[in-house]
Amino acid sequence: MFKQSLCLLIALVLNCNGAVDIEKYLKVCARNSPDVNDCLVEAVEYGISVMADGIKDLGVPPVDPYVQKELRLEYKNNQVQVKMNNKDIRVEGLKHSTVRDARLRADEDSFHLEIDMYSPAVSMSGKYEGGGSYNALNITARGTYQTNMTDLVYTWKLDGKPETINNEVYVRIKSFYMRPDVTSMKVHLTNDSPESKELTELGVRLVNENWKVLYKELLPFAMTNWNKIGTKVANKVFLKEKEVLQRGR
Numbered sequence: 001m002f003k004q005s006l007c008l009l010i011a012l013v014l015n016c017n018g019a020v021d022i023e024k025y026l027k028v029c030a031r032n033s034p035d036v037n038d039c040l041v042e043a044v045e046y047g048i049s050v051m052a053d054g055i056k057d058l059g060v061p062p063v064d065p066y067v068q069k070e071l072r073l074e075y076k077n078n079q080v081q082v083k084m085n086n087k088d089i090r091v092e093g094l095k096h097s098t099v100r101d102a103r104l105r106a107d108e109d110s111f112h113l114e115i116d117m118y119s120p121a122v123s124m125s126g127k128y129e130g131g132g133s134y135n136a137l138n139i140t141a142r143g144t145y146q147t148n149m150t151d152l153v154y155t156w157k158l159d160g161k162p163e164t165i166n167n168e169v170y171v172r173i174k175s176f177y178m179r180p181d182v183t184s185m186k187v188h189l190t191n192d193s194p195e196s197k198e199l200t201e202l203g204v205r206l207v208n209e210n211w212k213v214l215y216k217e218l219l220p221f222a223m224t225n226w227n228k229i230g231t232k233v234a235n236k237v238f239l240k241e242k243e244v245l246q247r248g249r
């Protein structure tokens, strides 16, 4: 449930020639410019502020708060087994992020972009319903959760490939990677399940005392989720306009 879909947004559009519609919304950087990395830092920072509320014309969903309807999780590790369904997940805080650095490596057949990010605070909330077992002990619970995280440091890594569509070259983003380091995390849970209600306080305490371990265990699920969201959102930008990200000519 720590899968704060810090989803992303790649507001950066690289463009080699000419005006494109997308410039109405986003800052465009010239891919062949020697200053492209500095330009990208500004473009991404600006892009996040614009994409916070979404860009309808480009099909970009609001990214802050970012809302995800559902996320299912199944976890198994030795004697521990958890099945959980998260609903109405809401992640807030991305728009207060700063972009610390950006590095683009792109040529005729490959595209690789790294963006170093810092977010002072991100909170995630939602509803959960699920059950877990530890050896013979079985617990089900349902309720709401809220998680506050501070000082998140992470790098977005986007990999893509040029693709020709109707004689125009676009970049299709194939993967999106991030693995945030989080400095502190505070979790609050409510539990409406009568059979486990009295264990709630203990559960919350255990989660808060062991959040680092839990976060590490849950990261692979979160990263799979972020990869899907990040790739989809990035392609809303990269595959949208003919001129976006053309090869230098």
Ligand SMILES: *[C@@H]1O[C@H](CO)[C@@H](O)[C@H](O)[C@H]1NC(C)=O
Pocket: 131, 133, 135, 136, 137, 138
């Ligand atoms: C625990 O719950 C799961 C799923 O609800 C169930 O399949 C399993 O048999 C239960 N185990 C015990 C020991 O009650």
Ligand SMILES: *[C@@H]1O[C@H](CO)[C@@H](O)[C@H](O)[C@H]1NC(C)=O
Pocket: 123, 146, 147, 148, 186, 187, 188
């Ligand atoms: C998270 O932060 C909000 C706003 O500062 C606060 O109201 C809430 O109690 C915090 N929740 C937790 C679990 O710390």
